[in-house]
Amino acid sequence: MRKKWAPENKHIVGSRPDLPDGVVKSAGRVLQILEYFDEIQRPANVVEISEILKLPQSSTSALLRSLVAMGYLYFDRLARTYMPSCRVALLGNWVNHPLFMGGVALQCMDELQQRTGDAVVLAIRNGVWAQYIHVLQATSMARLQVTRGALRPLAASGTGYALLSTLPDAEVRKICHRINAEARAAGRGAPVATDTLLPTLEDVRRSGYAFTTDLVTPGGAVLAMPLPVTDGGQALVVGLAGISEVQKARRTELIATMRDVLSAHFPAL
Known part of the structure; x- marks a missing residue:
């Protein structure tokens, strides 16, 4: 089984790109959050997500809560971590290059x-x-x-x-x-x-x-x-x-x- 990657900033090649001009920030940040989960393939807390994506923690919390409310993220109250739900896996399932x-x-x-x-x-x-x-x-x-x-x-x-x-x-x-x-x-x-x-x-x-x-x-x-x-x-x-x-x-x-x-x-x- 392939080992899941955890970020080691000093070894990373290629900085995470900024949102392009004209992109609505809240929409872009939601996608950045989902892409980050796809990279690390494990639960993450709000502090980690806000730091790696360089987002204000308050804004990150609001976005994560919204995704939980819509059923796209699962929140583990005991561990205080977030994880994508099965609903995310179904997004784009019909698009088949x-x-x-x-x-x-x-x-x-x-x-x-x-x-x-x-x-x-x-x-x-x-x-x-x-x-x-x-x-x-x-x-x-x-x-x-x-x-x-x-x-x-x-x-x-x-x-x-x-x-x-x-x-x-x-x-x-x-x-x-x-x-x-x-x-x-x-x-x-x-x-x-x-x-x-x-x-x-x-x-x-x-x-x-x-x-x-x-x-x-x-x-x-x-x-x-x-x-x-x-x-x-x-x-x-x-x-x-x-x-x-x-x-x-x-x-x-x-x-x-x-x-x-x-x-x-x-x-x-």
Whole structure:
């Protein structure tokens, strides 16, 4: 049975993203609370939740009480802890992306974690970012903790490269134009050099994977491969995240393992 992860802040890679502009705070915070429970998979008290999500304790208490009243959380009065109810598990049960039918994507992630000991991430494109929508934490001794919901630059990260590799060059150019326009408007970051990026993406398409070290996180590495894109479906990428020096030494082994596992779960690859 996989060990449930408890947060160790000093080892976490990728800070929990702030709520995007335009999001109603109370709605966003409710979802952050549910996502946090999905990460830790155990009961938690109001102090822990308010600290990890950087919310005022009074606001956190009010939100938790509301979720209890609506039947989405269970409150243990003796332990003073909260836990999601079965009602949460039924939310979205009718939404079935083809890659999740039968749990194939999650089974693939489980096997990758068991065979490599590394953290396994599932990423999608979110605007000009690659976002980790699901994370299985590493079980090996040499490991980094990865934050679910973390954002990575679409044009400057391993998961981003893998996502962009599924798109035609014309679409990539449009995305780079948007990235550069937003960066100029915000007065931040160096512009993305499209003519440098496109050959990198061609290498990813040819090899079937993106491998980056120390690109976003100093000392961190990611090996990422795209999953089959279904008709009308959103592109998904699975990646192994770990320590740069360890992954560089294991690169050949990790690539072979990922190819073996993905081909077993996704014969279309």
